Amino acid sequence: MSDFLKYLSTAPVLMTALLSVTSAFIMFINFVYPDQLTFPIL
Amino acid sequence: MKITNFLSKFCCLTIFSFFFFSTNIQSVNADFSVLTPCKESPAFQKRLKASVKKLENRLKLYTPESRESKALIKQVANTKARFENYGKTSLLCGKEGLPRIIATGQWDHANEFVIPGLVFLYITGWIGWVGRKYVRYASNTENPFENEIIINVPVAISIMNSGFLWPVEAWKEFTSGDLLASDDDISVSPR
Numbered sequence: 001m002s003d004f005l006k007y008l009s010t011a012p013v014l015m016t017a018l019l020s021v022t023s024a025f026i027m028f029i030n031f032v033y034p035d036q037l038t039f040p041i042l
Numbered sequence: 043m044k045i046t047n048f049l050s051k052f053c054c055l056t057i058f059s060f061f062f063f064s065t066n067i068q069s070v071n072a073d074f075s076v077l078t079p080c081k082e083s084p085a086f087q088k089r090l091k092a093s094v095k096k097l098e099n100r101l102k103l104y105t106p107e108s109r110e111s112k113a114l115i116k117q118v119a120n121t122k123a124r125f126e127n128y129g130k131t132s133l134l135c136g137k138e139g140l141p142r143i144i145a146t147g148q149w150d151h152a153n154e155f156v157i158p159g160l161v162f163l164y165i166t167g168w169i170g171w172v173g174r175k176y177v178r179y180a181s182n183t184e185n186p187f188e189n190e191i192i193i194n195v196p197v198a199i200s201i202m203n204s205g206f207l208w209p210v211e212a213w214k215e216f217t218s219g220d221l222l223a224s225d226d227d228i229s230v231s232p233r
Contacts, residue, residue: 009193035124037141038131039153039161 077134077142085139090125094118164209171208175201 104111144151180189
């Protein structure tokens with residue numbers, strides 16, 4: 001188990017996880033608020 | 043000595059860019075007379091009609107129950123919503139009816155470029171700052187290289203979460219001289 005955690009902590013694996021989460025977040029934002037040209041304040 | 047040198051360069055650049063950009067603003071301001079608010083632009087309304095018409099023509103090719111027609115109906119609604127939203131904002135449209143982003147830094151158009159730009163700089167700064175902090179943390183551990191390849195996740199997450207005040211922290215480190223490495227620490231190839 002500790003070896004597996006170590007594997008999950010390696011930089012490439014963490015990078016893949018982080019970028020997946022980030023891209024999913026951006027896709028979600030674009031799904032909920034499509035076609036935004038301006039920042040939604042003012 | 044080095045920090046004052048850097049500071050003077052920084053000030054010169056700031057002053058230079060201030061005048062450089064402010065002269066630009068004047069000349070661009072004059073050109074705004076060509077642009078009209080999208081809501082009032084006839085070409086913009088024409089584009090809306092043309093886009094909807096194009097989709098409705100495609101809609102005729104499918105039976106109402108088909109998946110394609112449902113998707114097209116949704117697309118029509120999305121197109122209408124897009125044009126309505128652009129009309130509601132402060133966006134200016136050109137003669138051809140396309141919205142333009144005003145990137146001169148005026149406050150009445152800040153939501154088009156300045157604010158997203160600042161948010162971008164804040165987020166990228168956050169990423170860079172916590173990365174630097176983690177590398178500095180790793181360099182003080184027993185095995186620096188291993189800590190950069192196999193990330194110490196609990197430490198990394200606490201560092202990531204602590205980065206939201208990075209402009210303040212960076213300024214503090216700059217004034218205390220910790221932000222920049224001294225010249226002695228930087229290797230220079232013989233020339």
